[in-house]
Amino acid sequence: MTASQPSPWWPAPAKLNLCLHINGRRADGYHELQTLFQFIDWGDRLRFGVRRDGEIQLSPALPGVASADNLIVRAARMLQQHSGCTLGADIELDKQLPMGGGIGGGSSNAATTLVALNQLWNTQIPEDELAQLGLALGADVPVFVRGHAAMAEGVGEQLRPVEVEEPWYLLVIPAVEVSTAVVFNHPELPRNTAKITALEHQPERWVNDCQAVVCDEYPQVAKALEWLLEYAPSKMTGTGSCVYGVFSDKNSAETAWAELPQGWTAHVTRGCNRSPLLAMLDQ
Ligand SMILES: C[C@](O)(CO)[C@H](O)COP(=O)(O)OP(=O)(O)OC[C@H]1O[C@@H](n2ccc(N)nc2=O)[C@H](O)[C@@H]1O
Numbered sequence: 001m002t003a004s005q006p007s008p009w010w011p012a013p014a015k016l017n018l019c020l021h022i023n024g025r026r027a028d029g030y031h032e033l034q035t036l037f038q039f040i041d042w043g044d045r046l047r048f049g050v051r052r053d054g055e056i057q058l059s060p061a062l063p064g065v066a067s068a069d070n071l072i073v074r075a076a077r078m079l080q081q082h083s084g085c086t087l088g089a090d091i092e093l094d095k096q097l098p099m100g101g102g103i104g105g106g107s108s109n110a111a112t113t114l115v116a117l118n119q120l121w122n123t124q125i126p127e128d129e130l131a132q133l134g135l136a137l138g139a140d141v142p143v144f145v146r147g148h149a150a151m152a153e154g155v156g157e158q159l160r161p162v163e164v165e166e167p168w169y170l171l172v173i174p175a176v177e178v179s180t181a182v183v184f185n186h187p188e189l190p191r192n193t194a195k196i197t198a199l200e201h202q203p204e205r206w207v208n209d210c211q212a213v214v215c216d217e218y219p220q221v222a223k224a225l226e227w228l229l230e231y232a233p234s235k236m237t238g239t240g241s242c243v244y245g246v247f248s249d250k251n252s253a254e255t256a257w258a259e260l261p262q263g264w265t266a267h268v269t270r271g272c273n274r275s276p277l278l279a280m281l282d283q
């Protein structure tokens with residue numbers, strides 16, 4: 001027997017990497033980096049119903065991802081184990097974000113699950129601990145748990161909240177999934193960019209060190225970037241495949257979007273230093 005309580009939709013926004021500088025490679029293969037995260041006001045949504053029997057049920061399933069491997073289910077189980085909570089959840093996912101696009105959909109889903117169930121189960125895990133728990137699920141989970149635009153250093157685990165401009169973006173989604181591990185193992189990847197102090201205040205120095213190798217390996221990404229650059233300063237996010245152009249207002253982003261080649265997918269979206277998930281928590 002289960003008893004479900006209705007619950008509102010919780011946002012799981014995407015992120016952009018406004019820069020991704022690779023400063024070195026550690027002995028364990030992981031890379032030292034400097035990357036600036038900002039959220040966008042576009043993402044997935046999740047809805048939770050509390051169950052008394054401890055089961056975690058997710059619907060619909062994601063194509064190609066077994067339920068036990070889904071970061072949503074893994075996040076819920078992790079919170080159960082960590083807190084000793086005996087409650088479960090029925091979780092509904094409204095998936096909008098492409099996978100392998102470098103916009104952090106899986107990580108954001110995991111973070112929203114941790115934050116929402118922490119509230120709905122009344123487990124009262126403090127934010128620092130919740131972010132630490134999330135790190136075991138993926139390098140980008142903590143920034144989504146904290147919900148502030150941030151500069152990340154180390155291997156991505158040291159986060160410092162920042163305030164940067166909140167422009168409009170035209171986000172182009174090439175029809176290709178890029179593997180983060182393949183990009184980081186690429187022999188041609190530049191790995192010796194000098195570390196820059198207060199990088200968040202120097203947008204003219206923001207680059208993505210993964211962009212050139214991804215454009216070489218995936219012509220669709222190179223083509224999307226070339227097209228966007230006709231309209232605005234543009235870059236790839238994370239390890240790709242998505243690329244974004246930066247616009248000062250919504251109108252000019254929409255004007256470029258109207259010229260999108262047939263068959264391409266793109267979204268006009270706004271940068272946010274405060275995640276829509278935090279806004280929901282404040283309600
Ligand atoms: C670099 C970013 O894309 C920036 O948003 C992310 O931090 C990567 O986040 P993610 O996909 O959650 O990454 P993880 O699942 O932690 O790592 C995937 C793979 O990327 C490589 N990796 C990741 C982060 C890092 N600092 N150095 C690495 O070399 C490792 O080969 C690792 O096996």
Ligand SMILES: Nc1ncnc2c1ncn2[C@@H]1O[C@H](COP(=O)(O)OP(=O)(O)OP(=O)(O)O)[C@@H](O)[C@H]1O
Pocket residue numbers: 062064065069070071072098099100101102103104105106107109110140180238239240
């Ligand atoms: N709930 C989930 N949503 C998306 N992907 C998931 C989820 N659970 C597990 N995955 C797995 O994680 C992989 C990476 O998905 P994700 O959407 O986070 O990619 P990404 O945007 O490239 O991530 P990042 O920017 O963190 O590198 C997927 O290919 C999928 O196999």
